[in-house]
């Protein structure tokens with residue numbers, strides 16, 4: 246998309262926030278009566294995994310009373326802190342009066358004007374949910390224009406439901422709540438698919454580095470759908486022309502949501518999976534794979550089918566382990582967060598990364614050392630360079646437990662063994678085709694779906 250059409254401002258959200266203007270405090274910022282108890286840990290969560298802002302130019306949009314502005318101002322070269330509620334900005338200025346590197350602005354995010362390529366980090370925390378679809382699109386296009394190459398945008402939104410979940414006694418929302426609780430997936434789709442052509446003719450895009458739930462809200466509200474993302478402005482490798490504004494809007498407001506609903510229909514309510522007993526048997530056969538209280542990681546690219554994945558909740562339950570799960574498809578990521586929010590098992594967490602390399606980078610930056618790595622379709626979807634990085638996030642006696650599709654069992658066993666032996670000692674490779682076939686057949690029995698052929702190998 247080239248020119249940005251001017252979006253007609255929707256006043257609904259301004260009226261909504263005007264109602265809190267006489268309360269410029271933490272409670273209004275978090276719309277939560279118990280905000281004092283949550284604020285610090287929420288702030289730490291949201292700031293975790295951000296790029297270093299030392300000497301950088303940061304813009305905090307929808308900054309409210311500036312609980313994040315203060316943190317950025319300590320290191321950044323300059324911070325623009327802006328919100329459309331005047332009393333919030335007055336309080337923000339008062340709280341941050343000891344800094345001399347902040348510009349405070351009362352401005353609507355949609356009409357905010359910043360020079361092109363002038364910002365290293367655009368930070369928002371609970372903003373897009375107060376913009377219409379069209380405004381969200383325009384805002385993200387502006388972000389692409391404001392950011393310097395390799396600059397970042399940080400987003401955090403209440404997805405699919407209010408932050409407090411079912412705890413209606415702590416919310417500060419009144420009945421009339423116009424907030425858009427969008428699906429997690431459609432934010433990912435929009436951010437990943439947007440393209441911006443700069444005046445020099447180059448096409449830029451945002452590349453999401455990671456996406457995950459905010460732990461404070463898992464702990465306090467059993468809500469896995471407080472989601473945050475970090476995206477980086479990069480040159481679009483394909484230099485494919487941007488879509489027209491209306492095409493993006495059609496995708497964002499309709500098509501991606503329809504796609505999500507279709508997948509929800511297939512996966513919501515899934516409590517057991519055909520791979521359950523395959524993994525269960527393999528772990529029981531070697532208790533060193535998932536010892537009690539260990540922390541393991543699972544990888545689920547789900548290229549073959551939506552149901553080709555590891556049932557993390559079941560593993561946490563059966564083996565008393567903590568498990569981080571990497572999803573690479575935004576729609577399955579949402580169904581996993583839905584399931585997590587329903588089952589409320591704190592030991593189970595999900596992240597979305599476009600690929601395994603980005604998941605390894607995320608955990609490498611956290612200096613993680615997982616006890617084991619479990620996956621479906623690892624060897625059939627991962628390149629050699631990424632496989633070489635994998636040991637970085639595993640401890641020295643880590644185990645890999647992989648369920649792989651195979652076209653030809655003999656040839657693929659040799660091929661997989663060769664790939665693995667570069668970095669790991671292969672303990673065993675067993676064919677599980679028959680077992681897998683029987684389980685898939687059972688799983689699909691009530692789903693009215695075509696049986697799908699799977700020749701499986703389990704590699705440990």
Ligand SMILES: C[S@@+](CC[C@H](N)C(=O)[O-])C[C@H]1O[C@@H](n2cnc3c(N)ncnc32)[C@H](O)[C@@H]1O
Nearest residue numbers: 262274307308309328329330353354370371375
């Ligand atoms: C839930 S509060 C979060 C405040 C702050 N980001 C934080 O996390 O502490 C949402 C903030 O976004 C501001 N806001 C909502 N829509 C806005 C818009 N279109 N332009 C500027 N500010 C907006 C509200 O006034 C409010 O301060």
